[in-house]
Amino acid sequence: MTQRDVDSEAPDRLFLITGGRHQAQDNEIDPVALVVSECEPSANMQSEHAQILRICRHPTAAVELSADLNLPVSVTRLLLRDLLDRGAITVRHPPVGTANAGQAPHPAPETLKQVLDALQRL
Amino acid sequence: MPSNVSDPAADSRPPLLDTASQGLKIVIVGGFGVGKTTMVGSVSEIRPVRTEETMTEASAGIDDASRVQDKVTTTAAFDFGRITLDERQVLYLFGAPGQQRFWFLWDQLFVGSLGAVVLVDTRRLADSWYSIDRLEYHGTPFVVAVNRFDDGPDLDQVRDALDLSAGVPLVDCDARQRQSCTSVLITLIKHLQDLYAQPPVPEGMS
Numbered sequence: 001m002t003q004r005d006v007d008s009e010a011p012d013r014l015f016l017i018t019g020g021r022h023q024a025q026d027n028e029i030d031p032v033a034l035v036v037s038e039c040e041p042s043a044n045m046q047s048e049h050a051q052i053l054r055i056c057r058h059p060t061a062a063v064e065l066s067a068d069l070n071l072p073v074s075v076t077r078l079l080l081r082d083l084l085d086r087g088a089i090t091v092r093h094p095p096v097g098t099a100n101a102g103q104a105p106h107p108a109p110e111t112l113k114q115v116l117d118a119l120q121r122l
Numbered sequence: 123m124p125s126n127v128s129d130p131a132a133d134s135r136p137p138l139l140d141t142a143s144q145g146l147k148i149v150i151v152g153g154f155g156v157g158k159t160t161m162v163g164s165v166s167e168i169r170p171v172r173t174e175e176t177m178t179e180a181s182a183g184i185d186d187a188s189r190v191q192d193k194v195t196t197t198a199a200f201d202f203g204r205i206t207l208d209e210r211q212v213l214y215l216f217g218a219p220g221q222q223r224f225w226f227l228w229d230q231l232f233v234g235s236l237g238a239v240v241l242v243d244t245r246r247l248a249d250s251w252y253s254i255d256r257l258e259y260h261g262t263p264f265v266v267a268v269n270r271f272d273d274g275p276d277l278d279q280v281r282d283a284l285d286l287s288a289g290v291p292l293v294d295c296d297a298r299q300r301q302s303c304t305s306v307l308i309t310l311i312k313h314l315q316d317l318y319a320q321p322p323v324p325e326g327m328s
Contacts, residue, residue: 030145030234031147031231031232032145032146032147032212032214033145034138034142034143034144034212058137058138058140059137059138059140060138061204061212061214063173063202063214063216064135066173066174067171067172067173067202070173072174072175072176072197073173073231074175075176092142092143094144094145094146094147095144095146097234106314106318107146107236107314109318109319111144111146111211112236112315113315114208114211115146115207115211115236116308116311118207118208118211119207119307119308119311122165122205122300
């Protein structure tokens with residue numbers, strides 16, 4: 001079923017890159033999560049994986065990778081998930097907000113203070 | 123496509139600092155042509171970059187029974203820029219079209235944002251209604267910035283027309299001016315501080 005959807009709706013390139021998998025089921029890798037390579041690309045690697053490893057020699061946000069690879073963010077997340085599962089990258093996740101029961105998480109006061117100070121210095 | 127958006131393939135953006143460990147995000151939403159990309163570009167340290175998100179409607183929570191035959195892929199482009207705040211933190215600014223048909227993409231992409239700026243053009247205030255509703259529904263804090271193209275209704279009139287509650291900051295801005303855009307972001311962060319400071323959050327309780 002999944003394959004049929006991708007076949008009928010999405011460009012072939014995306015189908016090939018993701019191996020026909022559907023959009024990311026988990027959204028663990030945030031668009032602004034910072035990705036760092038933990039190894040060098042190898043010769044037998046899927047080219048997108050190799051490209052990610054090259055770019056992420058410096059920390060790079062998932063959304064920047066999406067632009068670099070010219071792929072939708074959701075597809076980029078799938079590729080990152082592959083690499084993360086293999087230990088080929090590490091991911092520096094955005095800070096998790098704090099929340100009381102029934103409240104949306106919100107950023108730590110120190111984070112806001114740091115952002116404010118930095119913006120005021122601009 | 124606005125001409126100040128760089129071609130991702132041809133782009134040579136400077137990398138982040140190796141010490142960068144925390145990505146933060148603020149979303150700038152607004153109608154077509156209101157100046158979202160201009161605003162991103164005014165404060166960003168890189169030229170605004172365009173990328174896209176794509177998703178099928180099923181991912182947006184259409185029920186199982188209707189899933190197979192009704193699945194449609196939606197693709198929407200958005201722009202982003204960034205500001206390195208210090209050796210650890212980098213703030214990403216996303217400029218996203220606020221039309222109703224794109225919001226199910228943004229809901230997933232922009233979850234966890236510090237907050238949002240709703241950029242409005244007083245000649246097309248109705249373009250912002252849906253975005254404001256959606257942000258309120260999700261409890262995402264926001265400020266409203268009027269990108270002044272010419273003389274228009276004053277802020278009180280805009281507040282009435284948008285039916286904004288008194289607690290939502292409403293400011294004028296010029297999306298082309300770095301200082302003006304920075305000031306909008308500062309207004310947002312101060313708004314967040316006020317919002318989270320009251321009522322006081324009990325320490326260590328959950």
